[in-house]
Amino acid sequence: MKNTSQSETISIIGAGLVGSLLAVLLAKRGYQVEVYERRPDMRKNTISAGRSINLALANRGIYPLQQAGLMEKVTPILTAMKGRMVHDLEGKQNFQSYGQKVEEVIYSVSRGQLNKICMDAAEETGLVNIHFNQKCESVNFIDKTMTLTDELSNESRQVTFEHIIGTDGSTSAVRDAIHQVNSSQHDIIPLGHSYKELRIPPGKNGEFLIDKNALHIWPRGGYMLIALPNEDASFTVTLFMPNQGEISFENFDTPEKVKDFFKRYFSNVVPLIPDLSQDFFNNPTGKLATIKCSPWHYQDKALILGDAAHAVVPFHGQGMNCGFEDALNLVETIDKYPNDWQTIFSEVEKNRKINGDAIADMAIENYITMRDSVRDEKFLLRNALAFELENRFPDYFCPRYSMVMFHRLPYAEAKSRGSIQEEILMQLTDSARALDDINYSIAEKLIKQKLSRVQLNPN
Ligand SMILES: Cc1cc2nc3c(=O)[nH]c(=O)nc-3n(C[C@H](O)[C@H](O)[C@H](O)COP(=O)(O)OP(=O)(O)OC[C@H]3O[C@@H](n4cnc5c(N)ncnc54)[C@H](O)[C@@H]3O)c2cc1C
Incomplete structure (x- = not known):
């Protein structure tokens, strides 16, 4: 790898999956990296990892992890999913293989574990400082400063930067700053459906209660339930359903209604989720939307990547995978145009925006496939x-x-x-x-x- 410039410091906003992998990739090229993360350090505090508890990791997400030298640490925490196990209304199961070759599988991985591996690896380079509880409020491109608020003390301060990368997710402050100084196009397209996470715990002897090596789907036309395996033999179950209407999050407002709904449409799951009502009413309902925007960069000063640039609905299991590809594309573009940040940022946007838009569209199409066509x-x-x-x-x-x-x-x-x-x-x-x-x-x-x-x- 090249040491294109050790004199420049890169600031990253957001130490989620994409920001922390990007920090590793940049440090491996000799950059000093300062990462500002709004939340506390998840390695020291028990905090929810954010959205879904586990995610599907696919080949295009594995490749950047390999390039960062992280697969040795990641492989032991992966559970292979060879296909979809489709559960019909009567509880019959039908396995549909994802691919034809042994290696054609996807992997379930814990979001928190993966994030921690990336953060540890970033810090181990000796070139990355992650500053926790630091919320980026705004960015001033004229004097190259950003305003950070300490989430613990509530105090604000100004910090200078040379180049800033916004990997601060779908509500990105860096995206807002770029769009304030540019004429921008910014579409937030709500799906009209939300999700709720539930849990199938391990069996009495610590065993998986349904097939471990499959992504389980209970497709019901307008809505569906899915389940991905976890390392501890539990499954994270996600209900995707409309926000409003007869079968909807708005309508299911009592434990009785929820139980009736599950008994009627997901009868073989009910005995597997002992805390159904509790999970349903205690866990948050997550909204789903697609974000398509442009530009992704401002001069040689700032660039957004990952969900900040292209939040997609989760039905192709590609949001993180796409964000990892973005991160790799950035460092490969740095190798091509050393120190020419304006070109680097505009090339990355040129390469990646069309692809972010394409996976956003395919992810929406895949919702219909999963909840309906598979039957x-x-x-x-x-x-x-x-x-x-x-x-x-x-x-x-x-x-x-x-x-x-x-x-x-x-x-x-x-x-x-x-x-x-x-x-x-x-x-x-x-x-x-x-x-x-x-x-x-x-x-x-x-x-x-x-x-x-x-x-x-x-x-
Ligand atoms: C239900 C669900 C299931 C999913 N399943 C999959 C899957 O199977 N496979 C897949 O590839 N993708 C999946 N995704 C998508 C995936 O979660 C995202 O694409 C991925 O998390 C994007 O990573 P990111 O680092 O860009 O953003 P995020 O993960 O959102 O991280 C952003 C980080 O920035 C921090 N931050 C935010 N604002 C600020 C601020 N102002 N200042 C400082 N820090 C800030 C946040 O605290 C966070 O740590 C799923 C998403 C959902 C909702």
Whole structure:
């Protein structure tokens, strides 16, 4: 790795997943990094890690962790999920594999544990200082200062900076500052659905009560329940449901209503969640929205990455993975244009914004897939055909889910290839009921006409 500049200090706002990984990557290139984090140190205080307790880590999130030298620490805390286990209304389970090869799995990982590993690694470089309980209130680009408030004493102070990276999440103060001095486009698109976390504890002998190596889904059309495994044999269960209407967070306002709803639609889960009402009424209801904005940077002074730049709904399990790719893209761009911060920041925005927008769109589409399509015979046939076409024409065809989760080609490319492939799959399965009905010479013709060769993992 290059030591592009040891004389410059980078300030990062937010020591969440993206900010703390970025601190490691920058320090490995010789930068002094000052990180300001609003919350207390999660390694010393028992605080909730924020949003979801666990997350899905995929190949494109693993690659930046490898580049930061962190996988040795991360691997032991991962639980492989090989596919979705779909639970129907009668409690029957149907396993749908995510991929075709042994390595085509995603991993459940504890958000807090992963964050702590990144923070420890950042501090171990000797070049990173993380200042906790420091909330960035505002940024002044003229005199290159930011105002920080100490969350414990409530006192404010001004701190100077050279280059500031905002990884301060979906309510980013750095984004607000950039947009105050630029004519900006800023869309917050609420989903109209929220989420609630519940818990399936381990069994009496410390065992997993449902299949450990799957992401469980109870798809019910307009809403769904999912569960991801934790290392301690528990599952974090998340209910996604509309904010308003008959089946909604607004309507389920008594323990009786919640119990009735669960008994009716998720009957095989009820015995597994002993604290259902307690979890439901004590745990917060999290709102979901997509954020698309521009610009992401201001001159050579500031850049936003991660959720600050592109908050996405969680249905493709890619928000963190995308943010990790952003962080790696920033340091790779620094290597390309040493010290030319204006070019670095504008190149990163050029490279990453189209991809942030693409995963945001695919994540919304995947909500329909998860809560509804996974029950549909035609969807299952198209999925089976996608695997078959991948086997027959591997240089051209790769299922969209695989492109997003198991490979690193840009999201925007995965999205555009994915829509062409979907048309091909629709056309081929139009009058088919099983794979035996597919005409593979027509398939070959269509694929080679409409798709270029695919490069799944660019260098
Ligand atoms: C229910 C749910 C499930 C999800 N599941 C997945 C998944 O399976 N896979 C996946 O890849 N992604 C998932 N995500 C998305 C993922 O959580 C985010 O994309 C990821 O946390 C973004 O990281 P970040 O560091 O950019 O922002 P954050 O994690 O939000 O971190 C921002 C940090 O900045 C700090 N901060 C905020 N404002 C300030 C301020 N003014 N001054 C100082 N510090 C500040 C915060 O305290 C926080 O520590 C999920 C999200 C949700 C809601």
